[in-house]
Amino acid sequence: MLTPELKSELTTILGAEYVCDDMESCISYSYDATPLYQAIPDGIVFPKNTEEIQRILRLAHQHHIPIIGRGSGTNLAADTVPTQGGIVMVMTRLNQIIEIDTDNLTITVQPGVLTQTIHNAVEAKQLFYPPDPSSMKISTIGGNIAEGSGGLRGLKYGTTRDYVLGLEAVLANGEVIRTGGKLYKDVAGYDLTRLLVGSEGTLAIITEATLKLIPLPETRRAMVAHYADLDTAARAVSAIISARIIPCTLEFMDQGTIQVVEDYAQIGLPRDMAAILLIEQDGPHLLVEQDITKLHQICLDSGATHIEVAQTSADGTQLMAARRNALSALARLRPTLILEDITVPRSQIAPMVRSITEISRRYDLTICTFGHAGDGNLHPTILTDARNSEEITRVEKALADMFATAIRLGGTITGEHGVGLAKAPFLEWKVGRTGIVALQGIKNALDPTGILNPGKIFTQVPTEQEGTKK
Amino acid sequence: MTSWNDVGKTLTLTLDEEELTRCMRCGFCLPACPTYRETGREAASPRGRIALMKAVHEGRMIPDSSFQKQMDFCLGCRACESDCPADVHFGHLLEQSRAAIVSHAPSPTWKKYMRKFFFHALIPHRRRLRLVGAFLALYQRSGIQRLLHRSGLSKWLMPSHLQQVDEVLPLASPYGIRERVTTERLPAIGTPLGRVALFQGCIMDVLFAKTNHNTAKVLQAAGYDVIISKSQTCCGALHAHSGEEEKARLLAQQNIKGFQGIDIDWIVSNAGGCGAHLIDYPYLLKDDPQWATAAQSFAHRIKDVSELLVDGHSLNLQPIHERVTYQDSCHLRNGMKVIKEPRTLLNTIPEIDYIELVESDRCCGSAGIYNLTHPQTSQQLLDEKMQHLHHTRAAILVTSNPGCLIQMKVGIQRAGLENHMRAVHLVDLLIESMEGDRT
Ligand SMILES: Cc1cc2nc3c(=O)[nH]c(=O)nc-3n(C[C@H](O)[C@H](O)[C@H](O)COP(=O)(O)OP(=O)(O)OC[C@H]3O[C@@H](n4cnc5c(N)ncnc54)[C@H](O)[C@@H]3O)c2cc1C
Ligand code: SF4
Ligand code: SF4
Numbered sequence: 001m002l003t004p005e006l007k008s009e010l011t012t013i014l015g016a017e018y019v020c021d022d023m024e025s026c027i028s029y030s031y032d033a034t035p036l037y038q039a040i041p042d043g044i045v046f047p048k049n050t051e052e053i054q055r056i057l058r059l060a061h062q063h064h065i066p067i068i069g070r071g072s073g074t075n076l077a078a079d080t081v082p083t084q085g086g087i088v089m090v091m092t093r094l095n096q097i098i099e100i101d102t103d104n105l106t107i108t109v110q111p112g113v114l115t116q117t118i119h120n121a122v123e124a125k126q127l128f129y130p131p132d133p134s135s136m137k138i139s140t141i142g143g144n145i146a147e148g149s150g151g152l153r154g155l156k157y158g159t160t161r162d163y164v165l166g167l168e169a170v171l172a173n174g175e176v177i178r179t180g181g182k183l184y185k186d187v188a189g190y191d192l193t194r195l196l197v198g199s200e201g202t203l204a205i206i207t208e209a210t211l212k213l214i215p216l217p218e219t220r221r222a223m224v225a226h227y228a229d230l231d232t233a234a235r236a237v238s239a240i241i242s243a244r245i246i247p248c249t250l251e252f253m254d255q256g257t258i259q260v261v262e263d264y265a266q267i268g269l270p271r272d273m274a275a276i277l278l279i280e281q282d283g284p285h286l287l288v289e290q291d292i293t294k295l296h297q298i299c300l301d302s303g304a305t306h307i308e309v310a311q312t313s314a315d316g317t318q319l320m321a322a323r324r325n326a327l328s329a330l331a332r333l334r335p336t337l338i339l340e341d342i343t344v345p346r347s348q349i350a351p352m353v354r355s356i357t358e359i360s361r362r363y364d365l366t367i368c369t370f371g372h373a374g375d376g377n378l379h380p381t382i383l384t385d386a387r388n389s390e391e392i393t394r395v396e397k398a399l400a401d402m403f404a405t406a407i408r409l410g411g412t413i414t415g416e417h418g419v420g421l422a423k424a425p426f427l428e429w430k431v432g433r434t435g436i437v438a439l440q441g442i443k444n445a446l447d448p449t450g451i452l453n454p455g456k457i458f459t460q461v462p463t464e465q466e467g468t469k470k
Numbered sequence: 471m472t473s474w475n476d477v478g479k480t481l482t483l484t485l486d487e488e489e490l491t492r493c494m495r496c497g498f499c500l501p502a503c504p505t506y507r508e509t510g511r512e513a514a515s516p517r518g519r520i521a522l523m524k525a526v527h528e529g530r531m532i533p534d535s536s537f538q539k540q541m542d543f544c545l546g547c548r549a550c551e552s553d554c555p556a557d558v559h560f561g562h563l564l565e566q567s568r569a570a571i572v573s574h575a576p577s578p579t580w581k582k583y584m585r586k587f588f589f590h591a592l593i594p595h596r597r598r599l600r601l602v603g604a605f606l607a608l609y610q611r612s613g614i615q616r617l618l619h620r621s622g623l624s625k626w627l628m629p630s631h632l633q634q635v636d637e638v639l640p641l642a643s644p645y646g647i648r649e650r651v652t653t654e655r656l657p658a659i660g661t662p663l664g665r666v667a668l669f670q671g672c673i674m675d676v677l678f679a680k681t682n683h684n685t686a687k688v689l690q691a692a693g694y695d696v697i698i699s700k701s702q703t704c705c706g707a708l709h710a711h712s713g714e715e716e717k718a719r720l721l722a723q724q725n726i727k728g729f730q731g732i733d734i735d736w737i738v739s740n741a742g743g744c745g746a747h748l749i750d751y752p753y754l755l756k757d758d759p760q761w762a763t764a765a766q767s768f769a770h771r772i773k774d775v776s777e778l779l780v781d782g783h784s785l786n787l788q789p790i791h792e793r794v795t796y797q798d799s800c801h802l803r804n805g806m807k808v809i810k811e812p813r814t815l816l817n818t819i820p821e822i823d824y825i826e827l828v829e830s831d832r833c834c835g836s837a838g839i840y841n842l843t844h845p846q847t848s849q850q851l852l853d854e855k856m857q858h859l860h861h862t863r864a865a866i867l868v869t870s871n872p873g874c875l876i877q878m879k880v881g882i883q884r885a886g887l888e889n890h891m892r893a894v895h896l897v898d899l900l901i902e903s904m905e906g907d908r909t
Contacts, residue, residue, distance in 0.1 A: 022536060023531055023534075023536075024513045024522060024536050024537060024540060025511070025512075025513055027513075027521055027522055027525045027530075027531060028511070028512040028513035028515075028518035028521055028522065029512055030521070031495055031521060032495065033494065033495045033496050033497060034495075035494065035495075046510070072497055072500065073495075073497060073512065074496065074497045090510075090512075092510050093510060114501075116501075135496070135497070135498070137498070137501055138497045138498060138500050138501055264555075325555060327496075327555075328496065328498065328555025328556065329555065331492070331494050331496075331555055331556035331557075332492075332555075332556060332557050335488065335491040335492055336491070336494070337494050385491070386491070387491065
């Protein structure tokens with residue numbers, strides 16, 4: 001509940017319709033897509049423009065009230081769970097595409113525009129915005145930027161961070177900052193654009209973004225290769241890259257995942273294989289044909305037991321759709337699904353996957369692994385039941401072991417989902433004490449009163465899970 | 471005894487916990503949800519509604535009138551189910567929530583009597599419905615209706631939406647399928663493919679009795695023996711969706727029993743709303759071991775008419791030289807998962823200019839009696855629908871559920887398109903094409 005004074009001040013800024021603190025609203029903004037976390041905010045606001053956001057932040061700054069920016073609430077780091085109460089600021093009313101600049105190849109959008117909407121808008125003009133998180137039909141671009149989201153096409157095209165050219169954002173004190181611009185080169189000062197990408201709502205509220213576009217590839221073709229054991233699959237991945245081919249997608253699925261996806265999508269995946277690689281190339285017709293032929297040969301040489309090349313781009317879309325649905329298909333097996341996001345150097349994929357298998361045995365858990373083999377970003381997915389606290393304890397131990405292994409192999413605890421609450425206790429493992437101090441210095445400089453998404457990224461109790469367990 | 475506390479206690483027991491837990495809050499259902507799109511509020515989204523239910527189920531929230539408002543605001547279109555990767559059956563959760571509200575929430579006495587009359591005393595009784603049909607027919611044909619609308623008196627007597635519905639309502643008929651067809655079995659034309667019993671429906675048989683008759687005719691032509699059985703009642707969908715769960719169960723049992731003695735392969739429905747509810751009888755009766763098996767075998771036999779026609783003998787269709795489009799019935803699509811069949815059938819009509827309707831998978835706002843309970847949202851959805859329809863420049867709009875059909879007729883009238891476009895049921899168009907009375 002908001003205090004009457006605060007509520008009336010917010011109402012003055014926004015109008016009564018856009019300030020809520022009733023029980024129904026508070027419950028419905030108490031979670032995001034992260035399992036096990038939930039906390040009730042004091043209230044929710046729905047601003048429509050930068051000026052309203054400035055006024056809200058000034059107020060929050062003055063009264064030391066936490067502000068939790070929120071897009072569609074699909075993040076997997078408990079980043080929009082208001083663990084310290086405060087006000088959830090829903091950004092979805094800022095949903096306009098401001099401009100598509102076909103001369104400079106940029107699009108300027110408000111943060112509440114859905115990722116898919118951007119894709120549709122630019123593709124209608126034969127342009128391309130590559131980042132494609134699996135959640136793109138509902139995730140907002142503001143959420144994508146704040147999480148530094150990736151996607152299937154990361155290997156060839158990079159992730160959200162590689163497409164953000166400029167931002168408008170409101171700082172904790174209500175001041176507006178503009179970074180970057182329609183510029184491919186810009187070294188005037190620190191790279192604040194990049195700093196805000198992946199800042200998880202802890203440094204500023206993004207109110208506008210200018211994104212880089214590239215020409216839409218002429219065509220795309222997909223193929224699948226089946227492998228009877230893990231190592232051959234991993235070798236194939238290395239062989240592809242050493243052959244100087246960068247496919248736009250190079251995805252990996254282990255046996256557990258294959259079986260579940262096949263149950264869900266029924267597209268003829270082999271239930272008896274240890275792994276499959278889903279490969280897609282895009283570009284001009286001729287080059288795609290050439291690459292697919294080469295890829296076919298490499299997979300054959302590396303010991304694939306079966307290779308299937310999609311005959312039409314529609315077939316290909318279906319193959320890739322199976323991958324897009326992998327996580328979701330897994331959801332049907334057990335009530336709770338915990339999706340992890342470790343990333344290792346490409347060369348360490350096989351050891352990492354083997355280690356995950358061993359960890360799953362050690363703690364007697366079902367873990368299915370799939371992910372972006374091309375860039376070493378794996379999604380070990382633990383299937384469990386939140387209601388079984390004994391099992392959840394084993395899950396927590398397994399997670400810690402997984403993070404430790406990833407770091408030992410030269411990897412990281414999160415590749416594209418963010419630290420949030422869920423991984424805050426492990427951040428120091430990755431960045432070290434000095435790293436934490438540096439990050440905290442930045443945070444304090446930009447948000448001295450600590451009102452922007454408090455409790456995220458940083459934690460008082462490293463290596464011990466915190467957060468309101470639900 | 472009624473109080474919000476009781477609603478909470480009931481929901482702790484009756485909400486399907488597995489279903490609630492299976493929701494992983496991914497949000498993939500949000501774009502499909504019409505009420506989320508209209509409001510942008512999480513509480514008006516499937517994920518939000520599930521979160522509210524879960525909070526009540528776990529005793530963290532005592533439901534209140536705004537909980538009820540949110541449950542009532544849901545269209546029950548089940549579009550969220552089609553997009554849910556985790557296979558959460560939102561429709562079940564919604565029915566359970568509404569049932570607890572209906573039986574335990576405080577509500578004015580007049581409302582209770584109204585419900586009792588409508589759901590218990592009227593809908594399930596074929597003869598009483600027929601009588602209403604006869605009165606409606608008299609009202610429409612005697613000139614009283616014309617008089618009311620011409621004189622503007624209807625504006626005083628009816629809420630505006632009802633007025634619009636009244637204006638487009640097809641001529642009700644005092645004669646249902648059983649009055650139209652005197653034999654109990656209509657033989658297949660050509661090699662018989664199987665025996666199907668026609669599920670008549672309640673409203674369908676008053677307002678769209680001709681469509682029922684046409685359904686029988688087209689099934690015969692496709693090679694099915696059609697059985698007109700007397701031992702059936704209303705499917706109970708309206709009851710289940712409105713929280714009248716007990717009555718819904720009784721009607722289900724009556725229907726299951728009614729069809730048990732008849733030698734048939736399938737039971738065919740021509741209303742998506744009925745069909746989707748009929749295949750759900752096993753869930754409705756899941757706690758009753760006595761009925762479980764019978765409900766299973768009943769549900770296995772349910773088919774939408776389009777499914778049987780696609781598998782039947784090809785129909786002898788005459789050309790229709792018009793542009794035609796199709797609006798999905800939500801429950802046919804999201805409940806029965808019948809999506810391709812009606813489109814396939816339309817495309818078998820020679821010379822037809824079929825065009826896909828943008829967002830044909832989105833609810834038209836009819837949603838059972840939603841157009842009467844939430845006229846504003848309903849009309850907003852309808853107006854959006856009409857814009858998309860306008861762009862198709864189709865002359866014929868096909869649908870496969872009576873509620874949708876009435877709503878589309880209202881929409882056409884509201885948009886002033888009545889001279890350019892008409893709405894028809896799929897089987898009626900097929901009959902037109904078979905009889906070749908349009909060129
Ligand atoms: C099924 C599923 C699949 C997914 N697949 C992928 C995937 O393939 N790749 C991937 O990278 N992620 C994936 N995700 C994670 C998630 O979708 C992304 O993190 C996404 O970017 C979140 O967008 P959102 O609009 O839901 O943001 P939210 O969850 O609402 O917010 C995310 C973060 O952004 C902040 N934020 C939101 N808007 C603003 C703003 N305007 N200014 C400042 N901060 C803001 C919030 O405070 C929060 O820290 C997946 C999630 C699910 C549930
Ligand atoms: S049934 Fe329809 S209106 Fe209700 S939550 Fe699902 S999609 Fe939304
Ligand atoms: S799509 Fe299904 S699992 Fe995801 S939030 Fe909606 S109901 Fe829950």
